Amino acid sequence: MAKPPSRRKKATSAPSNDSEATASSANEDISQQVDPGSATITVAAVEIGELTEAEQSDRLHLERQVEKAFYLAGKALVELRDRKLYRNTHKTFEDYCRERFGFERRYPYRLMESTVVVDNLMKMCPIRTQNDLGADTFTPESSEGQILPINEYQLRPLIPLEPEVQRDAWQQAVQQAGGKVPSGRVVKDVVQRIMERTQVPNTSQLSEVCQILAKDNPELRGKGGCWGIISHVGEFSCTVKTWDGEYTVGLQYLKSFNYLPIECEQMQSLCDRITRLRENENLEEPAHTMLKYLGELKRPYLTQFEEKLLSFIEQECELINETSSSDNC
Numbered sequence: 001m002a003k004p005p006s007r008r009k010k011a012t013s014a015p016s017n018d019s020e021a022t023a024s025s026a027n028e029d030i031s032q033q034v035d036p037g038s039a040t041i042t043v044a045a046v047e048i049g050e051l052t053e054a055e056q057s058d059r060l061h062l063e064r065q066v067e068k069a070f071y072l073a074g075k076a077l078v079e080l081r082d083r084k085l086y087r088n089t090h091k092t093f094e095d096y097c098r099e100r101f102g103f104e105r106r107y108p109y110r111l112m113e114s115t116v117v118v119d120n121l122m123k124m125c126p127i128r129t130q131n132d133l134g135a136d137t138f139t140p141e142s143s144e145g146q147i148l149p150i151n152e153y154q155l156r157p158l159i160p161l162e163p164e165v166q167r168d169a170w171q172q173a174v175q176q177a178g179g180k181v182p183s184g185r186v187v188k189d190v191v192q193r194i195m196e197r198t199q200v201p202n203t204s205q206l207s208e209v210c211q212i213l214a215k216d217n218p219e220l221r222g223k224g225g226c227w228g229i230i231s232h233v234g235e236f237s238c239t240v241k242t243w244d245g246e247y248t249v250g251l252q253y254l255k256s257f258n259y260l261p262i263e264c265e266q267m268q269s270l271c272d273r274i275t276r277l278r279e280n281e282n283l284e285e286p287a288h289t290m291l292k293y294l295g296e297l298k299r300p301y302l303t304q305f306e307e308k309l310l311s312f313i314e315q316e317c318e319l320i321n322e323t324s325s326s327d328n329c
């Protein structure tokens with residue numbers, strides 16, 4: 001009987017001396033390391049190179065974009081408002097700014113007012129012109145070392161001041177900031193000290209009827225002679241509600257009509273009627289012209305003919321509203 005073939009045993013290699021040595025070495029290292037937290041880790045330092053000329057140019061260009069952003073925004077808003085480029089989608093400039101840009105009621109006006117102040121401050125530097133602010137060459141420091149604002153918040157305290165006082169206050173703020181662009185707080189403190197030296201008490205009262213004096217203020221262009229009702233009294237300015245919106249006006253641009261209380265009530269009633277009419281998006285251009293005329297009255301009453309015209313516009317708007325409501329139903 002043939003002998004069955006024997007099974008070949010698998011060769012099992014014994015652990016090599018090298019493996020034993022490695023394991024032994026690892027165990028020795030672990031056993032010798034009493035406190036893992038005390039281990040020293042060597043990290044190779046990575047040197048960050050200096051900016052290249054191209055990178056420095058890019059940085060300067062981007063910084064200039066940030067610095068001039070508020071100024072360009074203010075100029076754009078002025079053109080949008082003056083040309084009424086919002087008229088096909090919104091009935092008022094305030095509604096347009098709120099729905100298109102998310103601006104609160106006063107913010108677009110602050111931006112527009114700040115551009116007037118910047119233009120005024122630029123007059124201290126005859127070499128630089130207003131066009132520099134619209135070009136890539138704009139920096140907050142002119143060739144003559146003049147520091148210019150880089151946001152509208154720095155300019156808010158300057159808005160109610162006369163142009164000469166604005167320039168003086170800004171120069172003082174720059175000096176106080178060590179020759180750098182001052183913060184809004186520094187500017188406000190400087191303006192406060194100036195006003196304390198020359199302060200004239202603001203005797204304006206809420207609901208008082210005043211006339212707007214445009215003088216040399218471009219932001220009040222088209223508002224000269226208009227009447228308005230004071231809705232807020234500040235230290236150096238008042239918020240005035242006119243026939244087409246609200247404006248913050250310096251005391252030097254307001255003249256009280258000195259109306260009696262009953263006359264102020266009559267003007268308040270007229271203002272409320274005009275406001276309701278302006279809220280009608282279907283108001284036609286002749287009606288707008290009439291409202292503007294009423295907004296420039298220099299007397300606290302309407303003639304019989306003016307009252308008839310205003311009442312007619314109100315009736316027409318009511319009919320339009322009723323028609324629109326029935327169509328929607």
